[in-house]
Amino acid sequence: MVCRSCGRPDPQPFLDLGHTPLADALVKPDAVGRPEDRFPLVVAYCPRCHLVQITEEVPQERLFVDNYLYFSSFSDIVTSHGRAHADNLVETRGLGADSLVVELASNDGYLLRRFLDAGVPVLGIDPAPDQAAAAIAQGVPTLTEFFGIAMAERLRSNGTGADVIIANNVMAHVPDLNGFVAGMAHLLNEDGLITVENPTVQDLIDHGEFDTVYHEHFCYYSCLSVDALVRRHGLFLNDVEYFPELHGGTLRWYIEKRDAPTERLAERLAHERQAGLDDFAYYADFGDRVEGIKADLLALLRDLADQGRTVAGYGAAAKGATLLNSVGIGTDLVAWVVDRNTHKQGLHMPGTNQEIRDPAVLLTDAPDHVLLLAWNHIAEIRVQQEEYLARGGRFIVPVPTPKVL
Ligand code: JHZ
Ligand code: ZN
Numbered sequence: 001m002v003c004r005s006c007g008r009p010d011p012q013p014f015l016d017l018g019h020t021p022l023a024d025a026l027v028k029p030d031a032v033g034r035p036e037d038r039f040p041l042v043v044a045y046c047p048r049c050h051l052v053q054i055t056e057e058v059p060q061e062r063l064f065v066d067n068y069l070y071f072s073s074f075s076d077i078v079t080s081h082g083r084a085h086a087d088n089l090v091e092t093r094g095l096g097a098d099s100l101v102v103e104l105a106s107n108d109g110y111l112l113r114r115f116l117d118a119g120v121p122v123l124g125i126d127p128a129p130d131q132a133a134a135a136i137a138q139g140v141p142t143l144t145e146f147f148g149i150a151m152a153e154r155l156r157s158n159g160t161g162a163d164v165i166i167a168n169n170v171m172a173h174v175p176d177l178n179g180f181v182a183g184m185a186h187l188l189n190e191d192g193l194i195t196v197e198n199p200t201v202q203d204l205i206d207h208g209e210f211d212t213v214y215h216e217h218f219c220y221y222s223c224l225s226v227d228a229l230v231r232r233h234g235l236f237l238n239d240v241e242y243f244p245e246l247h248g249g250t251l252r253w254y255i256e257k258r259d260a261p262t263e264r265l266a267e268r269l270a271h272e273r274q275a276g277l278d279d280f281a282y283y284a285d286f287g288d289r290v291e292g293i294k295a296d297l298l299a300l301l302r303d304l305a306d307q308g309r310t311v312a313g314y315g316a317a318a319k320g321a322t323l324l325n326s327v328g329i330g331t332d333l334v335a336w337v338v339d340r341n342t343h344k345q346g347l348h349m350p351g352t353n354q355e356i357r358d359p360a361v362l363l364t365d366a367p368d369h370v371l372l373l374a375w376n377h378i379a380e381i382r383v384q385q386e387e388y389l390a391r392g393g394r395f396i397v398p399v400p401t402p403k404v405l
Contacts, residue, residue, distance in 0.1 A: 006228065011046040013044040015283075018325075020325045021350035023216060024318050026069060026344055041215065045283050050222060050224040051219055051221070054218055056215060057218070063215060064127050064146075068130075069343045071107065071108050072107040073110045075377060079110050079111075081246055082110065082114070086111055087114070090118045095120045097120070101163065102123045102164070103123075106131075106132075108134040108138075109124055109138055109140035111168070112124050113138055122140060123160070126142060149180075152183035153186060156186055161192075162188050162192055164195070165188055167184070167194065177218075177219065177229060184233075185234055191257075194255040194256070196252070199248055200220075200250065201225075202222060204220055204249075210322070213322060223240055223265065224273070227269070236256055236260070238256050238260050240253055245379065297329075311396070312334065312365075314337070314371070314374060314395075316344045317373050319374070320374065323398055345357060363387060375398060375399060378395075378397070
């Protein structure tokens with residue numbers, strides 16, 4: 001393969017998670033036990049533009065149209081983080097009735113709804129049919145399509161231009177990166193602003209977050225790789241903010257058509273160079289470290305099973321599917337999983353078959369331990385599960401080091 005950003009041949013592989021099923025391809029009860037499609041999951045580094053990426057390319061329709069039940073609104077911290085950003089943009093950009101905010105991967109519309117409530121026109125774009133329908137149902141105009149340069153040209157020729165483009169947790173999800181960024185550049189008004197958010201590759205590596213690798217995530221970004229990517233399309237990375245608690249460590253990048261880098265960005269770029277994110281050596285031993293985490297987690301769970309302890313999982317997250325499958329955690333070690341997303345309840349985890357149940361069963365069935373598959377939401381889950389913990393239930397976190405809390 002060639003690098004998805006700069007086209008250099010043969011990015012250098014450093015992590016192989018084997019063949020895994022698609023992380024969001026939850027299984028209907030009557031299909032449990034039938035063979036599931038599996039795809040290689042290998043992560044590689046491009047020494048020219050510093051982009052970390054997976055080598056496999058599963059068709060986007062399979063990932064985000066046929067098998068996608070992620071609804072942003074089931075996470076309170078995610079929605080409040082987004083709403084604060086919206087309020088801030090309305091104020092600092094002076095947005096009003098003549099402005100247009102476009103969101104790529106607008107999901108169920110929770111973020112754009114906030115702009116509408118402030119009197120700012122919006123356009124959502126998201127190919128996931130149920131999420132787009134939910135957005136439309138709450139009054140958020142949404143195009144149920146994949147975004148790219150072709151769509152941007154079509155919108156432009158209809159006279160549409162964006163003052164703000166928001167792309168949260170989507171730039172990692174596109175195989176044709178350059179088409180996506182070219183599309184943003186084409187759609188953005190001359191004095192407009194793009195904000196992009198994604199978990200950072202630095203936190204992935206430093207905190208052993210290997211479970212955030214799955215086929216939906218084609219790319220894993222740093223300021224270095226984003227800078228190289230957007231420059232190719234006449235855009236400039238000018239500012240950055242860091243949210244250490246969001247999705248295991250998220251960066252928000254501010255991108256414009258003018259070249260005006262802030263001190264804060266310069267510091268972050270220097271920090272990434274100092275850490276070695278522009279050198280393969282930084283990534284080289286990650287595969288071995290992941291093998292260690294996997295072995296420790298398996299030993300911990302086997303030990304609990306030997307002691308007759310019951311273990312459930314919290315969060316039918318995509319990262320949960322990677323964790324269960326790459327470690328090899330069957331229903332003998334984690335019996336079932338809970339998730340408050342009602343669209344996921346009643347289905348089963350891909351590959352490892354755990355049934356997905358309502359979180360209320362943590363009190364009625366009272367497992368001794370709960371493995372936090374959605375460890376990124378620990379603060380929120382802790383508050384919700386106060387009663388389970390008060391009765392003596394224990395949480396287990398899988399990363400950076402598997403441990404019983
Ligand atoms: P969560 C998703 O990954 C998918 P996942 C996607 N590919 C992406 O890029 C990242 O997000 C950013 C549930 N839950 O957010 C909701 C509770 O049950 O870690 C979700 O099903 N109770 C777009 O799937 C799951 O857990 C709660 O209190 O790894 C968490 O999934 C909370 C807060 C969540 O993302
Ligand atoms: Zn490259």
